[in-house]
Amino acid sequence: MNKNIYMDNAATTPMKKEVLDAMIPYYTEKFGNPSSIYAQGREAKKALDESRDKVARILGATDKEIFFTSGGSESDNWAIKGACYANKNKGNHIITTKIEHHAVLHACEYLERNGFDVTYLDVDEYGMIDIDDLKNAITDKTILITIMFANNEVGTIQPIKEIGKIAKDNDILFHTDAVQAVGNIRIDVEELNIDLLSLSAHKFYGPKGIGALYIKKGTKIHPYIHGGAQERNKRAGTENVASVVGLTKALELAYENLDEHNNKLKRLRDKLINDITKNISHTKLNGHPEKRLPGNVNISMKYIEGESLLLSLDMVNIAASSGSACTSGSLDPSHVLLAMGLSHGVAHGSLRLSLGDFNTEEEVDYVVENLIDIVARLRKMSPLFENVKEEE
Amino acid sequence: MYTEKVMEHFRNPRNVGEIEDADGVGEVGNAKCGDIMKIYLKIENGIIKDVKFKTFGCGSAIASSSMATELIKGKSIEEAMELTNKAVAEALDGLPAVKMHCSVLAEQAVKSALLDYSKKNNIVIEGLEDFNPDEDHHH
The missing domain is CATH 3.90.1150.10 (Aspartate Aminotransferase, domain 1)
Known part of the structure; x- marks a missing residue:
């Protein structure tokens, strides 16, 4: 066999041809800034709106709950820091696990240095958390549970629905880093009681440098990048329209097949x-x-x-x-x-x-x-x- | 990130194996750190007649062991004592900074095998009086 054999798809995936084809017009003829009032701007805005709507529908969310980011790490950082700082009047305790991606672990460690307490749940020999450990870790100060949907190294899928129910019953926000799960598992944020969900396009044959954060309506969260009014005033910066279109196309293809x-x-x-x-x-x-x-x-x-x-x-x-x-x-x-x-x-x-x-x-x-x-x-x-x- | 020389020694390591009736055996490193080197020496009249190695470790650990054995084969004990980790790294056209400890390990493995030889033969090798591979190996 002469060709290269790529078996590192959890690191990144090659972009699908259909995805690239969908993106290219937004670099060339449809290059407008979505915030502009003239035709090119409106065209870009339309693509952005349609993409947001499609992504929302696939996840069982509404368009107002989808925020585009630069990828999984940004989504994780935003969800964790943004939610903790916005809810610190309610408490300062976070529950996570020892097997999270570094984007989650290091964001939690950062918060630990800034007045928050973090419980890192153990996992068993299969990389699975114990639901009782989670229940026992909850205190009246707990404001966020952040547990990954599926692990990037060993692939273990956590009992997300159960975790979501526990979080909901205790009035605690639930964030899940679903970077490895999206494109592999059908996800309905409503059914799973997820408040915040991170995803990244390049894990499902989309472009690198683009991701999304689902933020359930009514969730208190601080903006992540201050500036213009993009992303409902929560994440400033001219939108990466071509990549958003690519993310959406890749997500659609993933769930169609x-x-x-x-x-x-x-x-x-x-x-x-x-x-x-x-x-x-x-x-x-x-x-x-x-x-x-x-x-x-x-x-x-x-x-x-x-x-x-x-x-x-x-x-x-x-x-x-x-x-x-x-x-x-x-x-x-x-x-x-x-x-x-x-x-x-x-x-x-x-x-x-x-x-x-x-x-x-x-x-x-x-x-x-x-x-x-x-x-x-x-x-x-x-x-x-x-x-x-x-x-x- | 590795030089062609490192890769060449990784692909075709010299002197892999064991010497059953070795005159000196040295083992350094540990599995916790991710590398262990074991060197076997056959010494006659103060000359290293044969040398073999076994290594558990990354590419640069295997290449460093291979290069170290090549550099001391046929040499006198005194010459082998002069082998430094720098010489091993240079002979490999350099190692990435984070991998320099592999060349240190190779130097220590050689010294450790020489120490074993000196103890078995009740002789003193100049420069090994205070050598303690376990103490020196930390990275």
Whole structure:
């Protein structure tokens, strides 16, 4: 196989041709500023309004509840800081988990340095929170619960509906970072009792640098960028019209083809998990066996280190990622894997293969074949593998 | 981010393996940090006749081990003692700043194996009197 095999779709996805085609006119002939009164401006405004309406309908929201942002990190930061500062007269306590994306964790840490208290819920070996832990963490000072819909590293899907109900019953705002879930799971914000939801277009075959925050009507939240009147006075700056159109097109395509997408990805995912764990000894599936994203495979290859695994895969044109410290720029391996109870050594040897719409069964076979050889070669080099038997 | 030399040593590491009747064995690092290096030496008349390594670690850890073994093979103990982490990194045409500790580990693994040899043979190797690989290894 000569072409490059891309299995890092949780990091980003290639943009679909239809999405790019929908965007291009808004860079060239329909370039107007939506705030302008003349024809080009009105044309851009129309595209913006229609996009907002379409996005809202897909999420079970109304157009006034959708705010476009620069992406998942901005949406998370806005939701958390904006909601906490706007509601600090009610309390100063936030509940989140130990496995959130850094956009959530670091926003919470920032608030901790500014007078807020944060509870970081533990997760079990599958990366799942315990609902009782959540109930027990609530105090009369709790103003926000922020828990991710699905985890980016191990794909575990949290009991969002239950969490939403608990938040609602206790009159606490509920934010969910749904960056990995949107495009993979059908979401109705009303039914799930979600007050704030973050999404990012490049995770579902849309452009980078564009996302959205759903803010339920009536939610008290501060503006994030002060300036002009864009985004209902809450997020100033000339709208990125072409990218908004791209986000919308990508979202529409994702939900039109959701069943097909999910069936295909689940089939490839399960094949990949089976073939790897059957053919390579000393492997461990990370994440929940069933409640996981359709395209997520995360497996620890014991006795080897993740970066050398990724370099070896890259040598045979396979793009993947790892929870190893060496790939993160920090000294500790993935905080998600550590929170799930993995030892440092095993966490360093984790491999994430995230499947997308463009992957094929042949690619899965090619990855497994190569992985068998690569793991054998690296283990042969590993002093940790010396006294270990292949069959164990 | 790696030089072609690092990648070349990662793809084709020299001297991988073990020496069953090694005269000196040194192991440094730990799984927590994500890298462990083990070096085996065969020494005759003060000359390193053979050297092998095993490494659990990232690309630069494997390349550094490989380069270090190449640099000391056939050399005297005194010459091997002069091997610095800088020399290993330079021989690899450089390592990214965050990966310099891999070359430090390689230097320590060699010294650790020499220390083992000196203890087994009841000799003193100049420069190893105060060497403590566990103490020195922190990154």
